[in-house]
Amino acid sequence: MTMNARRKFAPRLTEGFGAYLFAVLIILACLVAAGRLSYVQAERDLFAQTSFVAEEVLQRSEMVSDQMQHALDKLEARNDPNPCSAANIDLMRRENISSSYLQLIGYTRGNRLMCSSYGDHGEGIDLGPPTFVTEKNNAVRNKVKLTLEEMGIYVAVTHVSTGFTAFALPDLALDVAKSDQKLALGTYGVTSGIPILGRGESQEKWFRTDLKKGERRHFVTSTSVIALASSERYLFVSYCAFPVTQLYAAWRNYAYFFVPLGVIAGLCLAGLAILFARRHLGMRFQLREAIKSEAQLYMLYQPIVELDSGRWVGAESLVRWRQRSGQVIAPDVFIPIAEITGLMPRLTARVIEMVVKDLAQFLRRYPDFPININFAASDLESTGSLDRLRSQLASFGIDENRVTVEVTEGSLLKIEYARRNIGLMREGGLRIAIDDFGTGYCGLSYLVSLDLDFLKIDKSFVDTIGTDAATRSVVPHIVQMAKTLGLEVIAEGVERQEQVDYLRQQGVKYAQGWLYSKPMPIAELAQKLSDSRRIDGPHAYSQRSKQDQPPPLQAPALTSHADD
Numbered sequence: 070m071t072m073n074a075r076r077k078f079a080p081r082l083t084e085g086f087g088a089y090l091f092a093v094l095i096i097l098a099c100l101v102a103a104g105r106l107s108y109v110q111a112e113r114d115l116f117a118q119t120s121f122v123a124e125e126v127l128q129r130s131e132m133v134s135d136q137m138q139h140a141l142d143k144l145e146a147r148n149d150p151n152p153c154s155a156a157n158i159d160l161m162r163r164e165n166i167s168s169s170y171l172q173l174i175g176y177t178r179g180n181r182l183m184c185s186s187y188g189d190h191g192e193g194i195d196l197g198p199p200t201f202v203t204e205k206n207n208a209v210r211n212k213v214k215l216t217l218e219e220m221g222i223y224v225a226v227t228h229v230s231t232g233f234t235a236f237a238l239p240d241l242a243l244d245v246a247k248s249d250q251k252l253a254l255g256t257y258g259v260t261s262g263i264p265i266l267g268r269g270e271s272q273e274k275w276f277r278t279d280l281k282k283g284e285r286r287h288f289v290t291s292t293s294v295i296a297l298a299s300s301e302r303y304l305f306v307s308y309c310a311f312p313v314t315q316l317y318a319a320w321r322n323y324a325y326f327f328v329p330l331g332v333i334a335g336l337c338l339a340g341l342a343i344l345f346a347r348r349h350l351g352m353r354f355q356l357r358e359a360i361k362s363e364a365q366l367y368m369l370y371q372p373i374v375e376l377d378s379g380r381w382v383g384a385e386s387l388v389r390w391r392q393r394s395g396q397v398i399a400p401d402v403f404i405p406i407a408e409i410t411g412l413m414p415r416l417t418a419r420v421i422e423m424v425v426k427d428l429a430q431f432l433r434r435y436p437d438f439p440i441n442i443n444f445a446a447s448d449l450e451s452t453g454s455l456d457r458l459r460s461q462l463a464s465f466g467i468d469e470n471r472v473t474v475e476v477t478e479g480s481l482l483k484i485e486y487a488r489r490n491i492g493l494m495r496e497g498g499l500r501i502a503i504d505d506f507g508t509g510y511c512g513l514s515y516l517v518s519l520d521l522d523f524l525k526i527d528k529s530f531v532d533t534i535g536t537d538a539a540t541r542s543v544v545p546h547i548v549q550m551a552k553t554l555g556l557e558v559i560a561e562g563v564e565r566q567e568q569v570d571y572l573r574q575q576g577v578k579y580a581q582g583w584l585y586s587k588p589m590p591i592a593e594l595a596q597k598l599s600d601s602r603r604i605d606g607p608h609a610y611s612q613r614s615k616q617d618q619p620p621p622l623q624a625p626a627l628t629s630h631a632d633d
């Protein structure tokens with residue numbers, strides 16, 4: 070969202086109806102999320118169950134195939150010219166007895182079973198044509214009814230090259246999850262897509278997949294939840310399918326749990342959103358009133374100190390908001406609100422008015438004591454704030470050279486606006502400091518293209534001095550960068566002597582921080598400066614001044630703190 074769009078949208082959103090609509094949307098989103106979560110859980114459960122059964126069927130099918138293979142290989146190895154010889158029939162019987170899954174072993178010519186472990190069948194028993202023939206030249210008959218056995222329907226596999234045939238009862242491989250009547254399970258041939266054995270209703274389209282050997286797959290169709298398990302060793306795939314109604318039932322069960330949770334979460338979030346909106350809305354109205362009123366906003370000034378001498382060589386103006394209740398709100402809180410609600414130009418206008426008014430008196434006593442003023446990102450998007458600052462300075466006859474404009478590193482990202490505005494500022498003599506340097510993503514190339522005076526190192530980096538934080542190398546890096554660009558460095562948030570020593574060692578000239586002074590009203594600043602003893606020498610911070618330099622001032626004693 071662009072800045073302008075956000076500025077227009079945000080206030081509307083927070084005003085009345087928009088906030089409630091947003092809350093309703095949050096509740097709906099939570100409900101949808103709860104429903105989705107319930108479905109995902111139910112689906113996961115069903116997939117686990119179907120996969121488990123398919124895996125079991127596959128294992129059993131492989132075992133049946135192993136035993137068939139073994140028996141048929143043995144008969145083939147005898148290489149008896151008469152397949153129905155007494156010795157072969159004897160071997161058929163022995164194999165039959167020793168294998169748990171095989172019901173019958175025999176010899177087939179054409180479609181007729183000529184002999185088996187039961188003996189010679191004379192003219193033979195008709196088995197009917199094979200259901201399909203596999204790539205390995207095995208003829209599979211999936212529903213063979215033998216007259217000599219009343220027990221049921223067999224699956225028969227014939228080695229086409231030898232005629233030897235093994236029979237198994239499919240129920241043995243399908244004897245899984247018997248109590249679940251709605252379950253469909255079985256094994257089908259990969260190339261034919263035809264079930265070799267199966268229980269329950271299956272659909273041919275489930276088997277139209279390009280499953281690789283050993284692969285597992287699960288999916289949901291309009292009627293079923295299906296798992297497929299492909300054999301590593303044989304050309305068949307086992308399957309298991311639950312009716313999709315079982316998925317819906319599981320979904321419902323989970324929903325009984327998750328939907329109330331979703332409603333609770335939705336209500337909490339919606340409540341928070343309404344609270345935030347109300348607060349935001351309230352803040353916006355209050356801030357607008359505060360900007361209009363003469364009484365609520367005021368400025369404090371924090372001295373900028375020359376590290377080598379300890380002299381106060383300038384000050385940064387910092388706005389404060391004392392609400393009617395007496396509560397003081399920090400700019401970190403209300404400036405972002407001013408930004409997103411479009412109040413920033415009005416707030417900056419008010420700040421300019423207050424600072425210039427303070428300066429008009431202050432500079433009469435301390436004509437060479439420069440003051441920094443903060444511009445927000447949106448102040449760089451047009452020339453409005455700059456024009457206002459200029460005209461105010463001009464109306465009080467204040468040299469632009471006495472003012473440094475601080476712009477945050479982040480506001481430089483819109484480089485075209487930044488370059489144009491900074492160029493205009495420099496034309497009139499204003500100086501420019503990049504605030505909070507190191508927190509944005511401004512590369513050297515950005516900085517080179519701008520006409521700047523100072524880099525202010527963000528407090529978060531100054532804090533790392535003397536610690537083993539990973540970012541402690543940022544300070545020397547910024548100092549080096551500033552040297553390359555010919556800029557002065559001001560370190561922010563100096564609280565410890567150790568930081569001063571380190572910064573001086575690095576060649577940093579200026580600093581701000583509670584070690585020297587907290588922000589204070591202009592009258593207190595003036596008082597402290599006048600209390601301090603005057604000493605001779607040039608005023609380093611003001612080198613660009615076109616006017617005669619008064620002697621610099623020694624640092625006053627650290628007494629009262631206006632910003633405690």
Ligand SMILES: Nc1nc2c(ncn2[C@@H]2O[C@@H]3COP(=O)(O)O[C@H]4[C@@H](O)[C@H](n5cnc6c(=O)[nH]c(N)nc65)O[C@@H]4COP(=O)(O)O[C@H]3[C@H]2O)c(=O)[nH]1
Nearest residue numbers: 387388399400401420443444445562563564581582583584
């Ligand atoms: N803990 C600690 N803090 C220290 C120390 N030394 C200075 N500070 C605080 O660090 C902040 C420095 O200002 P900033 O980086 O420009 O950061 C400023 C600036 O970005 C913005 N701001 C303040 N006044 C204005 C204004 O008039 N206009 C605009 N656009 N932004 C402003 O709000 C930010 C916060 O201002 P403040 O709350 O006044 O906070 C100030 C100051 O009070 C220290 O040793 N320890």
